[in-house]
Amino acid sequence: xxxxxxxxxxxxxxxxxxxxxxxxxxxxxxxxxxxxxxxxxxxxxxxxxxxxxxxxxxxxxxxxxxxxxxxxxxxxxxxxxxxxxxxxxxxxxxxxxxxxxxxxxxxxxxxxxxxxxxxxxxxxxxxxxxxxxxxxxxxxxxxxxxxxxxxxxxxxxxxxxxxxxxxxxxxxxxxxxxxxxxxxxxxxxxxxxxxxxxxxxxxxxxxxxxxxxxxxxxxxxxxxxxxxxxxxxxxxxxxxxxxxxxxxxxxxxxxxxxxxxxxxxxxxxxxxxxxx
Numbered sequence: 001x002x003x004x005x006x007x008x009x010x011x012x013x014x015x016x017x018x019x020x021x022x023x024x025x026x027x028x029x030x031x032x033x034x035x036x037x038x039x040x041x042x043x044x045x046x047x048x049x050x051x052x053x054x055x056x057x058x059x060x061x062x063x064x065x066x067x068x069x070x071x072x073x074x075x076x077x078x079x080x081x082x083x084x085x086x087x088x089x090x091x092x093x094x095x096x097x098x099x100x101x102x103x104x105x106x107x108x109x110x111x112x113x114x115x116x117x118x119x120x121x122x123x124x125x126x127x128x129x130x131x132x133x134x135x136x137x138x139x140x141x142x143x144x145x146x147x148x149x150x151x152x153x154x155x156x157x158x159x160x161x162x163x164x165x166x167x168x169x170x171x172x173x174x175x176x177x178x179x180x181x182x183x184x185x186x187x188x189x190x191x192x193x194x195x196x197x198x199x200x201x202x203x204x205x206x207x208x209x210x211x212x213x214x215x216x217x218x219x220x221x222x223x224x225x226x227x228x229x230x231x232x233x234x235x236x237x238x239x240x241x242x243x244x245x246x247x248x249x250x251x252x253x254x255x256x257x258x259x260x261x262x263x264x265x266x267x268x269x270x271x272x273x274x275x276x
Contacts, residue, residue, distance in 0.1 A: 106136070
């Protein structure tokens with residue numbers, strides 16, 4: 001049975017889709033069969049995995065509306081142990097259609113049940129809103145990973161996300177939990193960074209990831225090439241950070257065994273002229 005993790009934040013531009021793509025790729029690289037479900041109408045997770053949105057036949061829209069089965073819409077990517085249930089522009093109008101549908105908050109959950117035995121991890125990208133699409137992503141998952149920047153307004157956004165998750169827990173998904181809070185675009189040179197970090201850790205000491213995702217040029221470049229950072233530049237600081245995050249997430253699910261046993265590579269000693 002797959003561990004289903006939704007990556008969510010009501011605030012846009014916090015590295016949500018970046019985290020979905022790169023965390024999923026890092027987990028897959030470690031031998032776990034991983035599925036990305038792109039529930040954001042922008043489709044950034046889809047294009048970030050090298051899938052052209054315009055050429056997609058069946059999409060996640062067809063799945064939640066009931067036109068297609070989930071297994072018929074899944075696309076295997078070129079990356080190790082990684083598949084995607086893609087999004088395209090059709091998803092934009094799904095909220096309006098869902099309003100009239102039976103069991104409208106659990107449409108995605110019902111489809112995931114058919115896929116749960118095929119993967120060890122399912123990572124869901126959600127839109128930056130409290131729409132019915134977002135409700136579906138939270139009703140379907142076991143836990144929520146919340147990426148946030150070290151900014152003042154992000155603290156307010158974090159509180160709103162956690163309150164929203166609590167409301168979902170009361171109404172639709174009593175088993176939902178917080179997977180962790182992840183600091184993204186992290187710049188240790190700024191005083192505000194340390195202030196926000198300390199504030200979050202004070203209120204959520206057991207829910208804050210040790211790993212932080214730094215500001216990294218290579219991480220920003222990777223989506224334009226349709227590749228996760230692990231395959232675009234495995235030696236970059238961004239790739240190393242998501243590798244550490246993957247190991248931290250996996251450690252939270254000790255009962256999950258990898259589908260493919262992959263020996264850990266030996267760490268190379270950095271020479272005088274090695275890239276930092």
